[in-house]
Amino acid sequence: MATPNNPRERNWFGHPPGLTILFLTEMWEMFSFFGMRALLVYYMTKHLDIQQEYASLIYGVYAAFVYFTPVFGGIVADRWLGKRKAVIIGGATMALGHFMMASEPLFYPALATIALGNGLFLPSLASQIEGLYREGDPRSKSAYNVYYVGVNIGAFIAPLICGSLGEAYGWHWGFAAAGIGMLTSLVIYLGGQHHLPPEAQRAGTHQPVRAPLDHSAWRRLAFLIGVAAIIVVFRGAYEQVGNTIALWADEGVDRHVTAGWSIPMTWFQSLDSLVVFTATPLLLARWARLAKRGIETPWLHKMAFGAAVVGLSYVLLAGVSAWAVAHGTRAHWAWLTGWFVLMTLGELYILPVGLGLFGRMAPDGFRATCIAIWFFAGFFGNLLAGALGTLWSPLSHGWFFMLIGGVAGLAALLLYVVGLRLGQVEKRENAGLAAMLSR
Template sequence: MPHNLTPSTERNWFGHPRGLSVLFLTEMWEMFSFFGMRALLVYYMTKHLDMDQEYASLVYGAYAAFVYFTPVFGGMIADRWLGRRNAVVIGGITMALGHFMMASEPLFYPALATIALGNGLFLPSLASQIEGLYRDGDPRSKTAYNIYYVGINLGGFMAPLVCGSLGEWYGWHWGFAAAGLGMLLSVAIYLAGRRYLPPEPPRRERVATRPPVDRAVIDRFMLLIGIAAIVVVFRGAYEQTGNTIALWADQGVDRQLGNWVIPMTWFQAINSLVVFAFTPLLVARWARLARRGVETPWLAKMAFGAFVVGCSFLMLAAVEAWCEAHGTRASWLWLVAFFVLLTTGELYILPVGLGLFGRMAPEGFRATSIATWFFAGFFGNLLAGALGTLWSQLSHPWFFTLIAAVAGLSASLLYMLGRRIGDVEIHASAAVVLAR
């Protein structure tokens, strides 16, 4: 029996198994490296490599897309051949190599490809180990993904402050090097805490025990793909945070605070700060409602989150319209307010969606299922990159209005899908598949 499923009294962090802390810290430092590099990427391309904005937006979108594309194949490789533990270690080392390669301008494109390839093995293989930490029916598993999501964003909070400051003040390459060191620390933590994670069956056993791909499994994946397709639309809006929002922070925001100018990369840390500040409050609220028998449908939560994100961009449209009419730049406080509102919506859709894909995964296909969720990020980032090219062609108020409409469209689609299939059907279908 797995070590982490035996003692029900084994508690370490928020009353969860120790293995969740290991996965939390591993992902935290991986996200430190990822968001550290991402905070610098658009500025590095436009200010150091002298790319024009439209081309830089496309490169950014293509890179971010392939970060989410490679996990589809990485998840399959982990499920079928490597095993999740080996995939995490190999992927992490590969990503660290890519971050260090960013220090050389001629290796810019190969470095981006190396990071994306390593991420393909690392990302689904790490997240897919969460469900194995809990017995079937353990109520703690419902909030495990939200807690894991805090780890993602704790790393994302530190990254712009550390890597962004090093890049802006001492040189972009120092920021990329710090991101590489964060990735190495992530791998070291994972290796040190392996004994607390779900055991990895031998490859022969993994292949032998995998259930057949029958109609139930196909139907489950078709539903997941449908949800992922709507999330693609949502990410077209959400992924502007590291692209056009970063450009707006540099060009359209008054960052003066007394005699000091706030570094432009620091604002990207607000997103993660709000995540780990608000997540405990949301988890406690949902747990309190669950004890009273009140369960908000999964897709209704996600639809609400997309709607709130749309409102955050609509707020920026109004702010920019006022600023253009008065010939001034927006106060940095509006950028802070934007990230607070956007992140509040994010908490209702991204961690909830990740948890939904983890709980509905057919046995033997968990990493593949998680990879399907991340695959939505591939097309979503391609869409975000394409939309980002309009930044130089539209007025900023109209651009933000367009992005708000994209987020609103995803909210409507999620709501209609939830009304059509019903949350009860999701839980029932998941139970059938997981019981196989």
């Protein structure tokens, strides 16, 4: 475990080596996940001839279960398997599922296999971050943002490789490339295990797994569940990226750059991650400058601002789409590029910040479970996104994007109000928690 302020401590990029191992492992897992996601809606509508409404619903249900299974996977990892075994078993299961996608009759079983493997993999990997740092190590404040940058490198290159293979040579080639990415993730994790924090005692051993939950811990859990409920609303808007936004890139966007070449529709899915790992260092530097001046925005208010920016991006897209339809043309590809930039800037204020919030507030012995609760919000959020996606065909694109902008705006309002209320409660009952949340 890393020791803060120790000049002899071994560091990679200013952090414990284990952080690099974790984000490289997750980088290739993200490559496999986003590589498959970039193809999924197109594969269903263009190859399997599934109607758009049902394809969007299937996409939403699949994405929902990707976030549902980590709840049980986190509990299994905390109580029985341990984080390392859970990552290995989950990663191997996901790799199998990706290769199964290459067979049409195995389409639905493959989706289920990936979701099950992800349940063990996702919370067990991210929950090891906090164990790399001793209490009081200032580097831990930026660890989740650094991790978020690393994993998004995989999400950036995935559509470029898997998407290009799928569009040019056949969808099955893209799915196979995603499977290879998952195997690469496993190799990196197995090779770097000695840099990771030691496993804690679990149920069935002679030592207690965790201290019993006191009143303060229960209040933390209740607070995290409340925040997760608001994130459900936000994800109803955010998760349109791989669903209706992908459909609009195909139907409503002029992707021609030259007379003989058009931007592949799957490539736009890389823009989100490109903005993440280019803008995050600038954002962290800005937050550090503000902190030196004594200006530190509470975490929930940062998240509210991010949701508001995402809502604004959809409202602007509604105007662009309505203008294009009114003039009988398609929107220029630069508008979709600009939307990804603005939307992702908002994302950086909410998703990595929220992940860090859940990691830091988790009671001892329940970190993987609390990380799983964060991802569990994605279950209901993706169900909501899939349900909203069924309105894509009945509504005009402009009105649809306006609706999605309103959903994100509602999440922003709720986060802001809860942030205000929480601050008042903390002043009376839990000043220590208030200090944690305002870091």
